[in-house]
Amino acid sequence: xxxxxxxxxxxxxxxxxxxxxxxxxxxxxxxxxxxxxxxxxxxxxxxxxxxxxxxxxxxxxxxxxxxxxxxxxxxxxxxxxxxxxxxxxxxxxxxxxxxxxxxxxxxxxxxxxxxxxxxxxxxxxxxxxxxxxxxxxxxxxxxxxxxxxxxxxxxxxxxxxxxxxxxxxxxxxxxxxxxxxxxxxxxxxxxxxxxxxxxxxxxxxxxxxxxxxxxxxxxxxxxxxxxxxxxxxxxxxxxxxxxxxxxxxxxxxxxxxxxxxxxxxxxxxxxxxxxxx
Amino acid sequence: xxxxxxxxxxxxxxxxxxxxxxxxxxxxxxxxxxxxxxxxxxxxxxxxxxxxxxxxxxxxxxxxxxxxxxxxxxxxxxxxxxxxxxxxxxxxxxxxxxxxxxxxxxxxxxxxxxxxxxxxxxxxxxxxxxxxxxxxxxxxxxxxxxxxxxxxxxxxxxxxxxxxxxxxxxxxxxxxxxxxxxxxxxxxxxxxxxxxxxxxxxxxxxxxxxxxxxxxxxxxxxxxxxxxxxxxxxxxxxxxxxxxxxxxxxxxxxxxxxxxxxxxxxxxxxxxxxxxxxxxxxxxxxxxxxxxxxxxxxxxxxxxxxxxxxxxxxxxxxx
Numbered sequence: 001x002x003x004x005x006x007x008x009x010x011x012x013x014x015x016x017x018x019x020x021x022x023x024x025x026x027x028x029x030x031x032x033x034x035x036x037x038x039x040x041x042x043x044x045x046x047x048x049x050x051x052x053x054x055x056x057x058x059x060x061x062x063x064x065x066x067x068x069x070x071x072x073x074x075x076x077x078x079x080x081x082x083x084x085x086x087x088x089x090x091x092x093x094x095x096x097x098x099x100x101x102x103x104x105x106x107x108x109x110x111x112x113x114x115x116x117x118x119x120x121x122x123x124x125x126x127x128x129x130x131x132x133x134x135x136x137x138x139x140x141x142x143x144x145x146x147x148x149x150x151x152x153x154x155x156x157x158x159x160x161x162x163x164x165x166x167x168x169x170x171x172x173x174x175x176x177x178x179x180x181x182x183x184x185x186x187x188x189x190x191x192x193x194x195x196x197x198x199x200x201x202x203x204x205x206x207x208x209x210x211x212x213x214x215x216x217x218x219x220x221x222x223x224x225x226x227x228x229x230x231x232x233x234x235x236x237x238x239x240x241x242x243x244x245x246x247x248x249x250x251x252x253x254x255x256x257x258x259x260x261x262x263x264x265x266x267x268x269x270x271x272x273x274x275x276x277x
Numbered sequence: 278x279x280x281x282x283x284x285x286x287x288x289x290x291x292x293x294x295x296x297x298x299x300x301x302x303x304x305x306x307x308x309x310x311x312x313x314x315x316x317x318x319x320x321x322x323x324x325x326x327x328x329x330x331x332x333x334x335x336x337x338x339x340x341x342x343x344x345x346x347x348x349x350x351x352x353x354x355x356x357x358x359x360x361x362x363x364x365x366x367x368x369x370x371x372x373x374x375x376x377x378x379x380x381x382x383x384x385x386x387x388x389x390x391x392x393x394x395x396x397x398x399x400x401x402x403x404x405x406x407x408x409x410x411x412x413x414x415x416x417x418x419x420x421x422x423x424x425x426x427x428x429x430x431x432x433x434x435x436x437x438x439x440x441x442x443x444x445x446x447x448x449x450x451x452x453x454x455x456x457x458x459x460x461x462x463x464x465x466x467x468x469x470x471x472x473x474x475x476x477x478x479x480x481x482x483x484x485x486x487x488x489x490x491x492x493x494x495x496x497x498x499x500x501x502x503x504x505x506x507x508x509x510x511x512x513x514x515x516x517x518x519x520x521x522x523x524x525x526x527x528x529x530x531x532x533x534x535x536x537x538x539x540x541x542x543x544x545x546x547x548x549x550x551x552x553x554x555x556x557x558x559x560x561x562x563x564x565x566x567x568x569x570x571x572x573x574x575x576x577x578x579x580x581x582x583x584x585x586x587x588x589x590x591x592x593x594x595x596x
Contacts, residue, residue: 011528011536016560040578042534047483049529051505051522055594056587060529063583104590108582155485156496165489166343167359191436191484198545199518200480203440207482236559 001128005076006068006116007035008086010228011043012079017228023257024078024121030264031135033124035076038067044085047152047195061089062101063108068116078121078257080152080227081195086118088159122153122226122256123162126170129177137265139179145259146185146220146251147171148211148234150192150227165189174256175224178263187214194233208233208241216249226256280314282322283368285375295319307355308336308347311367311379323378331492334426337433338379339368344433346492370433372442386432389446393454393472398464415461422456422500424493425449431487431497437480445477448487448497455500458507467511473504479518521545530587534577 013021028035041064043049045057064086068075077083093101094114102111125132154165163170168189172182190211193204211234215223225231235253242249280295295314302310308326315322326336329348336347340355341362355365373381403409432438432447454473458466478501487497509519524544528536538560577583 012538014535016538040534040580042577042580042583043525043529043536045529046525046536048522048525051502051519052509052526054502054506055590056526056530059586059590060583063579063586100593101590104586104593107585107589108579110582110586151484151486156488156498158488158494164358166341191482191486193436193440193482195483196437196480198521199516200437200440200444200482203437203444203480204482206440207436240559 001032001131002074002124003032004034004036004073005119006071006073007037008041008044008064008068008075008077008082009037010077010079010082011046012228012232016232017255020078020228020231020255020257023255023261026266027257027260027264030266031128031132031260036071036073038064038071038075041067044082047081047085057085058089058092058097059101059104061086062093062105062112063110065090065093065116065118066105066110066112069113070110072115074116075118076121076124077118078226078255079229080120080150081229083118083120084152084159090114090118091159120153120162120226122170122174125174125177125256125260129173132174132260133177136178136263138263140259140263141179141181143180144183144219144221145175145180146183146215146218146223147175147188148185148192148215148223148225148230149189150225150230153226154189171224171226171256175259178259180259180263183215183218183220185215185218185220187211190214192230192233194229197233197237202244204233205237205241205244208237209245209247212238212242212251213245213247213249215251220251222252222254224254224256224259228255231255279364280310281364281366282314282378283366284322284378285369287377290375293319293322303352303356305352306348307338307340307345307350307352310352311336311338311347323380325380332426334428337370337428337430339366339370339433341366342368344370344430344490346428346430349492370429372432372435372438372447373429381429383429386429386447386450389450389476390427390453392446392476393450393457393469395453395457397457397460397462398468399462400464403462409462411461419456419460421493421495422452422459425452425456425495426493428492430490430492431495434486434490436484436486437477437482440482445480446473448481448501450476451478451481451504452495452497452500455504458504466507470504470508470511471513474508474513478504478508479516517545530584533575534580534583 009021042060044061050057093112098112105111149168149171154160154168157165175182187210191207192211193207197204223234231253278299281292284291284293295318302313311324327333331346331349337344338347341359369375369379369381376382399409431449435448437445451473454469457463457469481501485498524541
C-alpha cells in the first residue's frame with residue numbers, strides 16, 4: 001500500500017465538515033498512512049468556479065497539483081468533487097495544456113510536471129481491503145449499511161475511471177471488510193443534488209428525500225458516503241427534505257472515515273457528536 | 278439466461294420474461310438481441326430502430342437502470358459490465374412518456390429543442406456563392422457537438438429531469454445551444470444562449486450522467502458549464518445560480534483562496550434571505566458552522582502568487 005500522501009482536504013473539511021477531517025486524520029495512523037497536508041492549497045473551484053472562469057480554475061488546480069509534486073507525493077482527498085476537479089485538471093494539463101499553463105505558474109515560481117496521481121480515500125481503502133480487514137478490532141457485524149457513492153466518485157467515467165460507473169463495487173468491498181452488512185439500495189448511484197441546492201431547491205429536496213426513503217426501505221441502519229458534500233446534503237437538509245415529501249423516514253448519515261474509525265476501535269467521541277440525524 | 282422487459286400496452290404496465298440461450302445472443306449487439314427476441318419469440322414486442330450504425334439515434338433503451346444506444350452496445354460489453362449476469366432488465370428510456378413497450382414520446386423533448394432555436398442563423402457575410410467559411414480551428418471547436426444524434430440517452434439518466442422536468446430541459450438541448458453559440462458562422466450566440474438561460478440552464482445538478490452515458494462522447498455537463506460562462510460574460514448574471522458560482526470565484530481569487538461557507542451563503546442568497554431561513558442558518562443550527570466563521574478565513578500561503586498566475590492567464594487570453 002502507498003503509505004504517504006499529499007493530503008488535499010478541500011474547503012468543506014476545514015469548516016462545515018470538520019468532523020470528516022478529524023476522522024480521516026484519526027484513522028490514517030492506525031492504517032499506517034501518513035497524510036501530509038499540502039501547504040497553501042486553494043479551493044478546487046467546487047464544480048462551480050469553471051462556470052465563471054474555466055481558465056482561472058485550471059490555473060488554480062495546476063498550482064494545487066504542482067504543490068503535491070513539490071512534496072514528491074500522490075494526492076489524496078476524500079471530497080469527491082475535489083477528486084473530480086483535480087483529476088479533470090490533470091487530464092487537461094497532460095493532454096496538451098501543460099506548456100501553456102506553466103507559463104502562468106512561472107509567475108509564482110511553480111511548475112507542473114504531471115508526476116503526482118490523484119486518488120481518493122475510498123479507492124485507497126478498496127485497493128487494500130484485506131489489509132484493513134486484518135486491522136478491524138470491532139467488526140460492525142450488526143450494522144446494516146446503505147452505501148451511497150455520490151456522483152463525483154464514479155461519474156464521469158472518463159475523468160474518474162477507477163471502476164465501472166454503472167456497476168461499481170469498491171464501496172461494498174470496503175464496508176464488508178469492516179464486517180458490516182451492505183443492504184441492497186436502489187438509489188446508491190443517484191445524485192444528492194448538493195451542487196444545485198440554491199438554484200433548484202425544490203428538485204434537490206425531492207432527490208435528497210428519495211435517497212433517504214430508499215435507504216430506509218432497504219432497512220438500513222445508516223447511510224454512509226465517501227463525499228463530505230453528499231454527507232452534508234443528506235444530513236443537514238434531511239428534515240426539510242422529508243417534510244417536503246411528507247416522509248417520516250429519518251436515518252443517520254455518516255462519513256466513510258467515521259465508519260472505518262468505529263471498526264478500527266478508535267475512540268470516536270470527539271468526532272461522532274456531529275452526526276446530527 | 279433471462280431478459281425481463283418492461284412492457285406497456287397503452288393501458289397497463291407489466292414485465293415479461295424471455296429466456297434465451299447465451300450462445301444465441303452473445304455475438305450480437307443489444308439491438309440485435311431485441312430483434313432476436315422479436316423474431317424468435319414475440320412479434321408483439323415493440324421498440325424503435327432504424328440504421329443499426331449509431332447514426333439515427335432511434336434505439337436507446339435502458340439496461341439494469343442505465344441507458345445505452347442499442348446498436349452501439351455489444352452484448353459482450355454488457356456481460357463484462359454486469360459480471361456475467363444471468364438476468365438483464367430492459368426498460369424504455371426514463372424521463373420520457375412511454376407510448377408502447379420500449380417506444381417513447383419524443384414530442385416534448387423536440388419542443389424544448391425548438392426553444393433554443395436549433396437552426397444556424399448565419400453572419401451577414403454569408404452568401405450563396407461564398408458560404409460562410411470556417412478555418413480548421415473553428416471547425417474543430419464544434420465538431421464534437423455536431424455528432425449528437427438525438428438518441429435521448431443523456432436525458433434518460435438526467436437526475437434533474439427525473440426530479441422535475443418543468444423547469445429544465447434535456448441535456449442534449451443545451452449541447453445544441455452550445456454548439457450554435459460557439460459556431461464561428463453564427464451571427465449572435467445569444468439567440469441560443471438566452472433561451473437556454475430562461476429554460477433552466479442554472480438548474481443542472483452536476484450529476485454528470487449525461488456526460489457519462491453519451492454514446493458519442495459528448496459532455497452535456499461541460500456544454501452547460503460553457504453556456505453558463507458565456508452567459509456570465511455577456512452580462513446574463515442575475516439570479517441565485519450565477520451568484521452562487523460567482524461567490525466561489527470571489528473566494529478563490531479575490532478573498533482568501535478558500536471557500537467560506539457562511540459568506541458563500543450570504544453572497545448567494547443575499548443577507549436578508551440567508552439570515553431569515555437560508556443555508557447559513559441551517560449550517561449553524563446543525564452545528565456544522567461556527568457563526569464567527571463569517572470573519573474567518575486567513576489568506577492561504579502563496580495566495581498572492583496564485584492571483585498573479587491567474588492575472589497572467591487572463592492577460593494572455595486577451596491577447
